[in-house]
Amino acid sequence: MKALRPYLNAKSVEELWAHHTTLMAGYGFDRLFYAYTCFQTANTLSDPKDALVLTNHPADYVDAYVTRGLFRDGPMLNWATRNVGSTSWRIPCAEATAADLTPGQRHVLDLNRKYGVYAGYTIAFPMAIKRAAAGIGLTARRGITQDEVDALWETKGDEIEIINQVAHLCITHLPASGQSRMLTPRQSEVLELVADGKSVQDISILLGRKPETVDKHLRGARDTLGVETTAQAVRKASVLNQIFVLDDAPQPPRRAPAQKVPGVTQDG
Numbered sequence: 001m002k003a004l005r006p007y008l009n010a011k012s013v014e015e016l017w018a019h020h021t022t023l024m025a026g027y028g029f030d031r032l033f034y035a036y037t038c039f040q041t042a043n044t045l046s047d048p049k050d051a052l053v054l055t056n057h058p059a060d061y062v063d064a065y066v067t068r069g070l071f072r073d074g075p076m077l078n079w080a081t082r083n084v085g086s087t088s089w090r091i092p093c094a095e096a097t098a099a100d101l102t103p104g105q106r107h108v109l110d111l112n113r114k115y116g117v118y119a120g121y122t123i124a125f126p127m128a129i130k131r132a133a134a135g136i137g138l139t140a141r142r143g144i145t146q147d148e149v150d151a152l153w154e155t156k157g158d159e160i161e162i163i164n165q166v167a168h169l170c171i172t173h174l175p176a177s178g179q180s181r182m183l184t185p186r187q188s189e190v191l192e193l194v195a196d197g198k199s200v201q202d203i204s205i206l207l208g209r210k211p212e213t214v215d216k217h218l219r220g221a222r223d224t225l226g227v228e229t230t231a232q233a234v235r236k237a238s239v240l241n242q243i244f245v246l247d248d249a250p251q252p253p254r255r256a257p258a259q260k261v262p263g264v265t266q267d268g
Contacts, residue, residue: 003064007166013174013241020167021056024138027160028152029120031057031139033065035077036172038132038239052171052240057139061115070111074224080124080135086161088153089120090146119146121153123161125168134172136164175245177212187221191215192243195234 003023021032037051039205055062065071080088101109112118119140142147153160157240183191193203200218204211216257218230225236237243 007170017054029138030141031135036134068109073108076122084124084126088150115140115236119149123164175241187217190217190235190244
C-alpha cells in the first residue's frame with residue numbers, strides 16, 4: 001500500500017505520528033490515543049511515566065485522563081489490556097453500563113461525554129515480549145455515530161488495522177524527542193556501553209573520563225528515567241528508544257522540555 005511508505009521512511013516518532021494522525025483523520029478518526037509499555041503487570045495497569053504515550057486529544061482531556069489516572073477506569077483501555085485485535089466501542093461501553101458503575105467509571109464516561117469521545121474503535125496489538133502491552137484508541141469525529149463507525153469498519157476495518165499495526169511496529173523502533181523524560185546524549189552513551197557489558201572502569205577509559213564522572217552520568221540517567229538501578233534504566237531507555245539511536249536520527253535536547261503530562265507526546 002502506498003500509504004505505508006511514509007511509515008517506513010520516517011526518521012522519528014514525531015514525523016510518523018504527524019503522518020498517522022492526518023491519515024486516520026481521512027477515515028473519520030480525528031483524535032488518537034496510543035500507548036506502549038514493557039512494564040505491565042498481571043494485576044495493575046502500567047504507570048504512564050513508564051510508557052510511551054502519543055495523542056492528539058486536547059490537553060485538558062489528556063490531563064484528566066492520564067495525569068489524574070482516570071485511564072485506569074476507561075472501558076476501552078481495560079478491554080485492550082485483556083485482548084488482542086480490534087473492537088467497536090459499542091462492546092466495552094455496553095459492558096461498562098451493564099453492571100453497576102464504579103465512581104471512577106462514571107468519571108470516565110462524564111469526561112468522554114464532555115469532550116465528544118462517543119464513537120470509535122480500539123486496536124490492541126499482539127506482543128511477543130513479557131509484560132509488554134500496546135494499543136490505540138481511534139476516536140471518531142464529532143457527529144459520527146457508532147453505527148456509522150461500525151459500517152466503515154465492515155468495509156475498511158482490515159485496511160485501517162493493518163495501517164495501525166505498521167505504525168505501531170515502526171514506533172517501537174524509532175526515537176521520540178518529545179518525551180518528558182529525555183536523556184542527555186552523554187547519558188544515552190554511557191547506558192549503551194553498559195548494555196554492551198562495559199564496566200564503569202571500561203567506560204571511563206573509552207570516553208576518557210574519570211570513573212566518578214561516569215557514575216554521575218549513570219545517576220543522572222536513573223534520575224531522569226525514574227528508576228533505582230542501572231539495569232532498569234537500560235531497559236526503560238530501550239523501550240523509549242533513547243539508546244542505540246542511529247547517528248542520522250533527530251537528537252534529543254540537552255534538557256528535557258517542560259511537559260504538563262509525563263510520558264506524553266501531544267500533537268494538536
